[in-house]
Each structure stands twice: as C-alpha cells, then as structure tokens.
Amino acid sequence: MASSFxxxxxxxxxxxxxxxxxxxxxxxxxxxxxxxxxxFLWAVKMARVMNSIKVNFEGDSKLCVDSICSKGVLANWKSxxxxxxxxDQSSSFLACQFTWVPRSANQAPHVLGKWALxxxxxxxxxxxxxxxxxxxxxxxxxxx
Numbered sequence: 001m002a003s004s005f006x007x008x009x010x011x012x013x014x015x016x017x018x019x020x021x022x023x024x025x026x027x028x029x030x031x032x033x034x035x036x037x038x039x040f041l042w043a044v045k046m047a048r049v050m051n052s053i054k055v056n057f058e059g060d061s062k063l064c065v066d067s068i069c070s071k072g073v074l075a076n077w078k079s080x081x082x083x084x085x086x087x088d089q090s091s092s093f094l095a096c097q098f099t100w101v102p103r104s105a106n107q108a109p110h111v112l113g114k115w116a117l118x119x120x121x122x123x124x125x126x127x128x129x130x131x132x133x134x135x136x137x138x139x140x141x142x143x144x
Contacts, residue, residue, distance in 0.1 A: 006030060007122065008039035009112040010046060011138070019108070019138050021046070022125040024116045036061035037075075037082040039109070040068065040098070044089045054095040060103040068098045107137040 005026055012021035023046070027038050040057060047055045059065055067075035067083045068090075075083040090096045103110070115131045116122065128135050 004028075004030065006035040007113050007116050008035045008042065009109040009116065010039055010043045011108040011112065011141075012043075012046065012050075017141075019128065021050075022108070022112055022128065022134075024113055024122060024125075026122050031078055033061070033063060033076050034079045034082065036064045037067075037079040037086065040064060041082055041086050041089070044086055048089065048092060053093060055090075055093050056097050056099055057090075058099045058101045058106060060101055060106040062100045065098050065100040105141060108134065108141045111137045 005028055007024045008027055009022065009024040011019055014020050023042075025038075025042060027035055029035050029038065036059060040059060043057050047057075063074070063076070064079075064083070067073070067079070068086050071087050072080050072083040090098075111131070111134050112125065115134060116125075125131075125134075128138065
C-alpha cells in the first residue's frame with residue numbers, strides 16, 4: 001500500500017493449484033479492510049468473466065471472509081457496500097465458497113502487489129518470470 005492508494009492483487013489458480021492468471025489494480029483506498037474486500041470483489045468479477053461455475057475464493061483477511069460468509073452482517077461500515085456487492089455477484093455461481101487461509105499460505109498476491117508497487121505496474125502479469133520471487137511463492141503456495 002502506498003500513502004494515497006493500494007494495489008490489491010488477485011492470483012487465479014486452476015483445480016490443481018497452478019497459476020492461470022495474475023493481476024493487480026489500482027485502488028483509491030488506503031484502508032486495508034476495504035482493499036482486501038475490493039480484491040475479493042475483483043476476483044468474483046474475474047471469475048464471472050472467465051465463465052467459472054464452481055469457485056473457491058481464498059484470502060488471508062479473516063474479517064473479510066467472515067463478513068462475506070455472514071452476508072455483510074459483520075462488515076465494517078466502510079466496507080459493507082463492497083461486501084454486499086461480493087455476496088450479490090457471487091450468487092451467480094453454481095458452487096461458491098470463501099475460505100480463510102493463513103497469510104503464510106497466501107503469499108503470491110502480496111508478493112505480486114509489492115513487486116507491482118515497486119515497478120509501478122498495474123494490469124495482468126503475463127510473464128511470471130519477471131519476478132523470480134513471485135514464481136517461487138507461486139510454487140510454495142500451491143504445493144505444485
């Protein structure tokens with residue numbers, strides 16, 4: 001996170017854990033909870049564009065995952081609209097779950113976000129090898 005914006009990142013994996021897409025976007029928020037919620041919303045939108053029907057969204061923000069699973073009941077007032085949008089948009093999937101994972105098992109989006117901030121990069125990362133640390137973390141996060 002920079003002082004006036006954040007760069008939340010999303011890593012999309014297939015059913016065996018291999019990375020099939022990695023992107024980040026610029027957000028005007030510097031509130032960690034809102035940035036985490038926006039990353040979940042972005043992931044839901046991305047899955048819909050990819051015509052996914054069975055999805056599992058993982059994140060290391062327990063507050064966000066609990067808020068989504070409670071349909072916004074637990075959400076901070078600053079993120080409640082984003083959480084409700086996630087709940088609404090995720091209802092289109094045949095099967096959908098939101099799972100909390102420890103940060104140690106979810107390093108890839110954080111490494112991508114830090115790399116993107118350092119390189120002033122926003123968008124889809126096509127060549128994963130531009131960041132060797134991202135490649136290493138992809139392998140260790142997925143177990144592939």
